[in-house]
Amino acid sequence: MRYRYLDLITAFFVVVLVVSNVASTKVVVLGPFTFDGGTLLFPLAYIFGDVLTEVYGYRRSRRVIWTGFAMLALATLTFGVVNLLPTPKDQAGTAQAFSSILGLVPRIALGSLVAYWVGEFINSYVLAKMKLLTQGRWLWTRTLGSTLVGQLFDTSVFLLVAFYGVWSPTLLWTVFVSNYVFKCGVEALFTPLTYAVVGFLKRNEQEDYYDRDTNFNPFALR
Template identity: 50%
Template sequence: MSEGEQGPVRAVDARTLAGTHFRYFDFAMAAFVAIILLSNVLGAGKVAEIWLPGLDIYWPFGAGILFFPVSYVLGDVLTEVYGYARARRVIWAGFAALLFMAFMSWVVVALPPAPEWKNQGAYETVFGQVPRIVFSSIVAFWAGEFVNSFVLAKMKIRTGGRHLWMRTIGSTIAGEGVDSLIFYPLAFWGAEGWTPGLVLTVLVTQWVLKVSWEVLLTPVTYAVIGFLKRREGVDVFDAHTDFTPFTARL
């Protein structure tokens, strides 16, 4: 037990906290869902590029890679601070939000525009979505986030709550790996212009970049987790948690 700014931080079993209200959990959930939606809406459709001086080339990349990995950071925070069951509920909330976003985008784009409104083409370019890519993205998100949360919770038990950096990076390697292994083949395998070699190259490259981003954000992850644990006063362990992903029950 360690002393925090708001009193002692107690190590507790997650199953004893089923009806507990946490001060900051709702904010963490809202941040997670917002990042998931915005990274898919604002980041997924744009290809940007940066100049790499050492290689003397311009390197293109999907703009969403700058922000989507933050969802894994928040997934780590939620699991580490509030336990797997609450992280599971947040993942389901993000999954439902993505489904609604995809449905709303399809409906709004499909609505016939008024004759005096001349922006339909631009609107379709920004918000029109390829069903195969949308489906792949949602499935990959669901599986990757659950793997991330599961691995972190299990590693926390194995390490007795030590080596947070090892748990956050290890869980991200697993979660982002599953995400990439599902998304890129499901979205692009056999698509025009996408050879098997290109799919594999992009898969590995994006996975390495996302994990590297997580590593760089490790000090931020430590700071946020430390802040929340001190404010909430607990350190949750999932020793007796039901790890099925197919429920939102606490």
């Protein structure tokens, strides 16, 4: 079956991942929150993930998650290789600026990839199972519930892999709480928009998938 909007959602999903990964190289302060810059945009990835699983099912969402993982890995690898290549002497300042922004430390790059993979698959799995449990009712319970679980693993894995032993335990905990509360708060704030998008897609795609006989193995791409 051909879908009208699946490729568009996939494109938005991938762009959000790559841009938020680049923005995560800077720690920012916004009111009471202290978090990496990618947190401003990254919650949208979970909203897209919720929409994908709710409308198209876990199997198609799994393909999109792997697509995002591949593109994120490609971007990270490209930035790393470019950062290692020599630079003309008259471009030393530009090279330093590039390195400070896009020359991702291997631990940060690895943490971002692993956290994304773990968090997104857990988010999709929880939402698919909750949809069966609620028989398709109360969409807000599964969008928020899946995000609470997925973001818990995503944020924890990223900070532990990328910054454990580099940042103090106090800063790690502060950033974790800020990230987690902010990301889940954005999901809750965008709930009315999620309802609108899900409703639009279900009507226009004529799809409302239930994962009753789905193989939830994340490596089962066929």
